Amino acid sequence: MEYTLSANGYANDVVFENVEIINPGKNFGNTFLITAGVGFIGTQFIVEAYSEHDAIEEFASSKYGHLIVIDEESEQDAILGDYLDDYFYTESGYCDLSYFSLVKTQECNYSVNSEHFWKLEI
Numbered sequence: 001m002e003y004t005l006s007a008n009g010y011a012n013d014v015v016f017e018n019v020e021i022i023n024p025g026k027n028f029g030n031t032f033l034i035t036a037g038v039g040f041i042g043t044q045f046i047v048e049a050y051s052e053h054d055a056i057e058e059f060a061s062s063k064y065g066h067l068i069v070i071d072e073e074s075e076q077d078a079i080l081g082d083y084l085d086d087y088f089y090t091e092s093g094y095c096d097l098s099y100f101s102l103v104k105t106q107e108c109n110y111s112v113n114s115e116h117f118w119k120l121e122i
Contacts, residue, residue: 004020004112005020005021005024005110005111005112006018006019006020006021006046006110006111006112007019007021007031007046007108007109007110007111008108008109008111009031009105009106009107009108009109010105010106010107011032011033011103011104011105011106012103012106014033014103016033016044016046018111019033019044019045019046020045020046021045021046021047021048021110022034022045022046022047022048022058022059022062022064023047023048023049023058023062024048024110025048026048026049026058027048027049027050027054028048029048030048030049030050031046031047031048031049031104031105031108032046032047032048032049032052032055032102032103032104032105033045033046033102033103033104033105034046034047034055034059034100034101034102035100035101036059036064036067036068036099036100037067037098037099037100038067042099042101043067045059045064046105046108047059047062052102052104055102056068056088056090056095056097056102057090057091057092060090060091060092060093060095061090061091061092065092067100068095068096068097068100069090069092069093069094069095069096070087070093070094070095070096074096075093075094078094
């Protein structure tokens with residue numbers, strides 16, 4: 001069955017609706033709203049985490065981590081140019097947080113969206 005967990009709520013006066021939860025059940029009740037820049041557009045995600053650092057780690061190791069984790073070639077350029085101070089290090093590698101924002105949510109309500117419906121037969 002295909003389903004996604006999403007959330008509605010607000011964080012720092014930003015209202016969000018139907019935002020995908022990256023890691024449901026990892027730290028229920030403590031959530032962060034992440035906006036990762038993709039070109040000129042910021043895409044929102046919810047990450048459950050204890051701290052901001054943990055939220056970045058969870059996002060970097062998710063299927064969307066490529067939005068912030070720099071590739072090996074860019075990492076080598078940063079090493080040669082001594083630019084690594086501009087990046088944040090995670091277990092997934094170095095992250096470029098230039099187009100990334102992270103805000104603790106004040107309210108976050110979960111919902112389940114499913115493309116498949118089923119009928120209970122008694």
